[in-house]
Amino acid sequence: MTAAMVARRAGVSISAVSLVVNGKDAGRISAANAERIRSAVDELGYVVDRIAATLVRGRSDLVILVAPDLANPFFGQVIRGIRAELGDRYRLLLSVTDSGVQPSAADVRQFAALRPAGLLVDAPSAAFLDELGAEEPIVLLDAPGLEDRATAVNYDIAPGVSALVDHLHALGHRTIGYLDASTGTETFARRRTLLLRAARRLGMTVLTDRDNDAAVTVTDADADADADAGAAVAGAPVDSTTPAAADLDLAAAAEVAAHVLPTWRAAGATAVVCAADTLAYGLLAAAAGLGIRVPDELAVAGFDDLPSSVVTAPPLTSVSLPGGALGRSAARRLLAAIDGDGPDSDGAHHDTELLTATLVIRASTAG
Amino acid sequence: MTAAMVARRAGVSISAVSLVVNGKDAGRISAANAERIRSAVDELGYVVDRIAATLVRGRSDLVILVAPDLANPFFGQVIRGIRAELGDRYRLLLSVTDSGVQPSAADVRQFAALRPAGLLVDAPSAAFLDELGAEEPIVLLDAPGLEDRATAVNYDIAPGVSALVDHLHALGHRTIGYLDASTGTETFARRRTLLLRAARRLGMTVLTDRDNDAAVTVTDADADADADAGAAVAGAPVDSTTPAAADLDLAAAAEVAAHVLPTWRAAGATAVVCAADTLAYGLLAAAAGLGIRVPDELAVAGFDDLPSSVVTAPPLTSVSLPGGALGRSAARRLLAAIDGDGPDSDGAHHDTELLTATLVIRASTAG
């Protein structure tokens, strides 16, 4: 089924068919012919071959979402938001990589070979952006510290983190563990840094090591760094031991937690903050396995506020990151960039939007 | 960056470049030239334009996964399985539709316009397959009753359902509620029918209505139908009222459950089975809101065995549907069909594989 067949049936040229099916026939094709073409299209069930159209136009109608962990339930909301904004004009292609793994340079090349209309990249590392060097419009999602690289929609997590630490402090917690994500992305570096900084301000101790109970000391440079949410953070404090971290996967987190919880509790920890709700689920499972009662013996909190965090045992306190809004906003900016009327169209200034993260308190801390 | 530029740099023809980058140069291009081409490719960072290659070859390297509910965490495992099997040769494109909504005829046409190498379709309705009429290889996932339409990988849920009903019966439950999914797909019709049949065998009453407490009676035709897992099921019993059903979404399920739980409990229900774990999460949330203690006052079970079902309050008993195996097996069959050496290559017989569903008992029923 090709345009040539439609043209033959309608008794017109291929050009005429192309103009009509693309809605560019106003003032160029007679109403009579346009009608005959539309009839032929319907009768034959003709659909424009996107591949051929892309070849000549140079750009496809694909928008590619690159994320290190698409299986994470968090992205359900993000994807819904993106789709709602993209509408029918663009098709969303999800780039699936293995859990927690950033796409490689080779993957990046393959994306480009599909000639996408635009790219949405979630939680990238700086190295990934170097490899990318894309010519197509690009919008970053949840990429703190990379605002100078491209248009970005980020979270202002400082209010949520402060509220969380204040909340734990008010409940009497003075020593807390921090279970990090093992993917080396900026968003997790920032969660960690802000938590350490807030805890330090209140004189709390944060345990971050996997294999001993040494408390991490936040460096002065770090603590003095600009705390504005939009500003780059100097990176997590350096310590010579292995940080307690796991892949964003319940089972992986449970294993690390089972190892680390006894040590932390022996060192006086009465609460644990996890860098993502998925990690917190694993920690809850490990605590249950060890017979540790939450929140009586251990308070637990996460980041994301996944839908299922309402029904965990106990329901999970979490710094809520609004996924739907993230997707919608990023898609809106990408469309603007594709249409060439975005704030980036002068190539000089990159626009950044901040979505505020808020604390949702549930029984896992409130006891 | 085109093949022409590589050819110029290497001092050869475009044809030679194409042959070398596609690994078809054996015995056709001199070793010296092949080497010069490879160097030029590396230096220029050349990647074959997939769009152009697809246009001439007629088929792309895209495999499209169509599923009504990709945001459901269940698909995390399925997708991982598919990817593991597809490897580097094919790229997985996830067709994102709104939660619970089957793709329309228009969507189907758009897929075809991308000239996919193959299609994987999860939990389709018969109507969807009619619209599809695809020429490309296709494998169905979790499509009971549609085995005659295409190669399929299904679940044999009968053992899991029987085990669940036996388990509930052994705990003394005699009247149970059933919260269904509102997507009209065969897989859910089957879960419902098998559950009703198993309950009837043990003399149990199943409540399925949203607005009254009338017990559904399984029809004789239904109960006598072939219980073989691979066989088509005659459909859910007909009743004139609105079935208790919700979208596969925690919030939607919670709302329906809040409405239906008091009625069911008044009618004597001491247990509820949900057609999916996501629905069970919503029901757990609603039960908590109503002050109903699980499992003391109400036993709860689901289908899927999502990773987070280990950490719900309480941990959820569930009929486990192995997602990773489903994805791997379906992808393997699709590859065989693409290569033309599948069991379907004669166009006559459609191959069906069954993966066994097993019951995982946790605290939500075991008390």
Add this chain to the structure above:
DNA sequence: CTGAAAGCGCTTACAG
């Protein structure tokens, strides 16, 4: 208003 023609970047017979 209309259609013939060029060209998007490839792959693949085909002739040397």
Add this chain to the structure above:
DNA sequence: CTGAAAGCGCTTACAG
């Protein structure tokens, strides 16, 4: 072993 040429199905100036 090598390269010129046809052609995949479109879109878009361009000439009428």
